[in-house]
Amino acid sequence: MIALTLGEIAAIVDGELVGGAADAVVDGPVEYDSRKVGERGLFVAFAGAKVDAHDFGPKAIADGATGVLGSRAVEGVPTIVVADPRRALGLLARAVVDRLHAAGGLTVVAITGSSGKTSTKDLIARLLARRGPTVATIGSENNELGTPYTALKADAATRFLVLEMGARGIGHLRYLCEIAPPDISVVTNVGVAHMGEFGSVEGIAQAKGELVEALGSGGFAVLNADDERVRAMAARTAARVVAVGEAADAEIRATDVEALDRGRFGFALHVPGADAVAVRLDVAGRHSVGNALLAAAVASLAGLEPTAIANGLGDLEGLSDRRMDVFDRADDVTVIDDSYNANPASMAAALRALVAVAGERRKIAVLGFMAELGGYERAGHEEVGRLAAELGVDRLVAVSEQAAPILTGAAAVASWGGDSVLVTDQEAAVALLRSELLPRDVVLVKGSRYRTWAVADALRSEDFRK
Numbered sequence: 001m002i003a004l005t006l007g008e009i010a011a012i013v014d015g016e017l018v019g020g021a022a023d024a025v026v027d028g029p030v031e032y033d034s035r036k037v038g039e040r041g042l043f044v045a046f047a048g049a050k051v052d053a054h055d056f057g058p059k060a061i062a063d064g065a066t067g068v069l070g071s072r073a074v075e076g077v078p079t080i081v082v083a084d085p086r087r088a089l090g091l092l093a094r095a096v097v098d099r100l101h102a103a104g105g106l107t108v109v110a111i112t113g114s115s116g117k118t119s120t121k122d123l124i125a126r127l128l129a130r131r132g133p134t135v136a137t138i139g140s141e142n143n144e145l146g147t148p149y150t151a152l153k154a155d156a157a158t159r160f161l162v163l164e165m166g167a168r169g170i171g172h173l174r175y176l177c178e179i180a181p182p183d184i185s186v187v188t189n190v191g192v193a194h195m196g197e198f199g200s201v202e203g204i205a206q207a208k209g210e211l212v213e214a215l216g217s218g219g220f221a222v223l224n225a226d227d228e229r230v231r232a233m234a235a236r237t238a239a240r241v242v243a244v245g246e247a248a249d250a251e252i253r254a255t256d257v258e259a260l261d262r263g264r265f266g267f268a269l270h271v272p273g274a275d276a277v278a279v280r281l282d283v284a285g286r287h288s289v290g291n292a293l294l295a296a297a298v299a300s301l302a303g304l305e306p307t308a309i310a311n312g313l314g315d316l317e318g319l320s321d322r323r324m325d326v327f328d329r330a331d332d333v334t335v336i337d338d339s340y341n342a343n344p345a346s347m348a349a350a351l352r353a354l355v356a357v358a359g360e361r362r363k364i365a366v367l368g369f370m371a372e373l374g375g376y377e378r379a380g381h382e383e384v385g386r387l388a389a390e391l392g393v394d395r396l397v398a399v400s401e402q403a404a405p406i407l408t409g410a411a412a413v414a415s416w417g418g419d420s421v422l423v424t425d426q427e428a429a430v431a432l433l434r435s436e437l438l439p440r441d442v443v444l445v446k447g448s449r450y451r452t453w454a455v456a457d458a459l460r461s462e463d464f465r466k
Contacts, residue, residue, distance in 0.1 A: 001026065001027060001028070001029065001042075001096060001153070001154075001155060002096055002100065002154075002155050002156055003025055003026070003027035004025070004026050004027075005023050005024060006021065006022055006023075006024045006026065006066065006067050006078060007022030007023060009042070009069070009080055010022075012091055012092055012095045013069070013080065013082050013088035013091045013092055014082065014088075015069070015080040015088060016080070016081045016082075017078070017079070017080050017081075018073040018078075018079050018080075019073065019078050019079060020066075020067050020077075021078070024067065024078065025040060025066065026040060026041065026066045026067065027040050028041030028042075028064070028065070028066070029041040029042075029153070030042045030044060030092070030152040031043060032044040032045075032046060032053070032145070032149070034053065034059055034060045034063075037060045037065045038063075038064060038065075040064065040065070040066050041066065042066060042067055042068070042069055043056070043057060043060035043061075043065045043067070043068045043069070044068075044069045044070070044088075044089055045068055045069065045070035045071070045074075046070075046071075046085055046086070047070075047071055047072070054068070054070050054071075054072055054074050057070070057077040057079065058074065058076065058077055060077075061077050066078065067080060068080070069082065069085055069088055069089070069092075070082075070085055071083065071085055086145060089145070089149070089152075090144065090147075090175075090178075092148065092152065093147070093148030093149075093151040093152050093179050093180060094178065094179050094180070096151065096152055096154065097180050097181070100158065100161075103156065105156070105159060106154065106158060106159065106160075106161060107159065107160050107161070107183045107184065107302065108163065108180050108182045108183050108184070109128070109160060109161070109162045109163065109185075109186065109298055110164075110165050110177065110180070110182035110185050110211055110214075111124065111162070111163070111164050111165065111185075111186040111187075111294075112164070112165045112166065112185075112187055112188070112208050112211045113187055113189045113190070113208065113224075113230075114188070114189050114191035114204060114208070114343065114345060115191055115343055115345045115346040116188040116189060116287060116290070116291050116346070117164050117165075117166070118139070118140050118142075118164055118323060118340075119283070119288070119323055119324065120188050120291040120294050121137055121162055121163075121164040122323075123291055123292060123294075124136075124186070124294070124295045124299070125160075126295075126312065127296070127298070127299040127302075127309060127313070128159075128160040128298070128299060128304075130299075130312055131159065131160070131299075131304055132159030132160060133157045133158050133159050133160070134158070134161075134162060135150065135151075135153045135154045135158050135160070135161050135162070136161075136162035136163075136164075137150045137162065137163055137164040138150070139321065139340075140164060140166065140340070141164075142163075142164040142165050142166035143166055143172075143176075144172075144175065147163055147165060147176045147179050148179050150163060151163065160302070161180065163176075163180055163182075165211065169207065170203070170206060170207050170210075171207075172210075173207060173208070173210035173214075174210045174213070174214065177210065177211065177214035178214075181214060182214055182215060182219065183215075183218075183219050183220070184219060184222060184298055184301060185211040185212045185214065185220070185239070186223075186294050186297075186298060187208055187209075187211060187212065187221075187222070187223055187224060187230045187233060188227075188294060189227045189229075189290075190204050190205045190208055190230055191204070191343060191344065191345040201229070205230075205233075208230075208233070209236045212234075212236055212237035212239065213236050213237060215237050215239035216238060217238045217239065218239070219239035220239055220241075220242055220301055221233065221234065221237045221239045221240070221241045221242065222242045222294055222297045222298060222301075223242070224290060224294065225243035225245035226246055226247055226250075226290065227245075231243065242297050242301070244293045244296075244297045245290065245293060246289075246290075246293075250293075251272060252270065252271055252272070252293060252297045252300065253270050254267040254268065254269060254289055254292075254293055255267065255268045255270065256268045257286075259356060260281075262326060262357055263284035263285060263326065263336075263353045263354075263356035263357035264280070264281050264282065264283065264288075265281050265285075265286055265288065265289050266278065266280040266281065267279050267289055269309065269310055271296070271300050271306045274305070275306075277306045277307055277309075277310040278310060279309075279313050280313075280314045282313065282314055282315060284326050284336070284353050284356070284357060285324050285349055285350070285352065285353035285356070286349070286352055287349035288324070292313050296309045299312070321340065322338065322453065322456060323337075323338055323340050324336065324337075324350070324353065325337040325338070326357060327460070329459065329464070330462075331437070331439055331465065332439040332440055333437050333438075333439065333440070333441050333442075333443065333459075334358075334361075334441070334442045334443070335442075335443050335456070335459045336350070336353060336354055336357060336442070336444045336445065337445055337456040337460075338350045338353075338444065338445065338446045339368075339445045339452045339453050339455070341448055341449050342367075342368065342448045342451075343372075343373070343380075343448075344370065344380045344383055347370065347387075347446060348384070348387055350444055350446050351365060351384070351387055351388050351391055351393065351444065353444070354393065354442060354444040355391050355392065357442055358442035361441065361442050362394045362395070362441045362442065363392065363394045363395070363442055363444075364393070364395040364396075364433075364437075364441055364442065365388055365393045365397065365443075365446070366397040366399060366429055366433070366444065366445045366446070366452060366455055367384065367388075367396070367397065367398055367399065367406055367447060367452075368398075368399040368400065368403055368426075368446065368447020368448060368451030368452040369381075369399070369402040369403045369448055369451050370384070370403075370447070370448050371448040371449070377405075378405050381403060381404075381406045382405045382408055382409030382412070383409060384409065385398075385405065385406035385407055385409025385410035385411075385412075385420075386409040386412060386413055387409075388409075388410055389409070389410040389412075389413035389415075389416035392416075392417075392418070393410075393418055394418045394419075395419060395420070395421075395436075396410050396418060396419070396420040396421075397420070397421055397423060397429055397432060398422045398423070399423055399425065399426060399428075399429050399447060399451060399452055400424065400425060400451070401422070403422075403447070404422050407420045407422055426451075426453075426454040426455050427454070429452075429455050430454065430455055430458040433455070433459070434464060434465065443459065445459065
């Protein structure tokens with residue numbers, strides 16, 4: 001974080017400094033986990049139902065923190081007292097972003113969408129890091145806590161701040177954009193993820209569009225031209241629109257998409273004013289082409305040449321954990337760990353990736369429950385099962401009774417020659433795989449957060465066969 005005094009921070013967050021010197025400097029990390037607080041940092045204390053983090057204030061100071069930001073004074077500890085520490089964190093982040101913007105060195109890139117936003121964020125961050133120091137959201141810390149937490153990692157040297165932003169309702173993205181106003185907004189797609197919160201796809205589109213509404217006339221709205229609901233957001237922004245996709249009228253587009261090895265794809269990248277360049281992606285899945293195009297658009301706006309973009313997309317090392325991570329086990333079994341989260345669209349993309357990676361090898365899909373679908377829950381699971389059968393998945397394993405409609409959907413495909421099984425929990429899924437997996441099998445593991453993590457972790461373990 002940039003250097004600020006406790007007095008300055010108290011003024012920014014409308015707080016009262018108790019028990020500390022107003023001129024004491026904070027220029028270390030801002031953390032809400034007392035174990036991570038560093039020298040001259042700020043510890044943000046939340047009072048939870050079971051644990052009151054204010055109790056860790058003295059330890060944070062002992063470990064080098066300058067002060068605590070919390071909702072009550074901590075005896076013997078410099079504390080900035082506010083009514084709502086979460087809101088205060090947002091106010092502090094906004095002040096830091098404003099100062100960095102005013103200094104002229106910071107570009108804020110915000111990404112949202114029903115699926116693919118984390119992978120797209122990762123690709124953007126990796127490419128922009130070739131242009132200058134970049135701070136990006138870790139994993140999916142994309143809410144009203146994660147957004148300011150990430151923004152506060154920026155300092156005077158930071159050139160790009162790349163923020164994944166998620167929404168659970170109307171107004172959520174508007175609030176996040178108030179914390180860190182974007183210069184470039186990226187929308188990946190609109191699907192049925194979180195249907196339970198929004199009630200309709202139209203409601204999801206309305207919420208996602210808040211990201212482009214937050215842009216000023218000097219900003220850029222990078223929109224997926226292959227998604228009609230995203231394309232329509234062009235009418236909701238004062239910024240310059242950059243249409244991206246495989247559509248013929250896309251400003252930045254891909255042609256000649258071809259399958260490569262291990263589920264990866266290549267394509268010709270077209271950027272205005274330059275000759276087409278060949279891209280060979282280093283990430284699996286046909287859907288990765290669209291993610292890569294969005295990242296290429298942002299990188300191009302940041303001044304990266306097409307050849308450098310193509311080279312960057314070709315030598316990326318992996319994305320965030322549990323997302324399209326393809327690895328080979330010592331027993332010649334290939335695993336696709338895409339277990340971080342799931343919705344019908346991302347399930348479909350992962351199943352297609354399984355088919356692309358496997359080729360003629362046996363294809364096994366271990367699929368967990370998809371959360372937050374509301375009234376679309378049963379239909380969404382059945383839809384995934386039907387697709388798995390239509391794609392020719394050989395063995396379909398549904399984890400938990402909640403995921404059983406996946407099997408119902410698969411069974412409805414009369415031409416399917418595979419088989420399926422319902423297991424009670426992740427431990428049962430691991431036991432099944434341990435007894436059934438054969439050399440050269442390819443296994444996809446996917447489900448909503450936590451629902452299949454243990455399965456993926458077991459497959460990574462050297463003790464899996466024991």
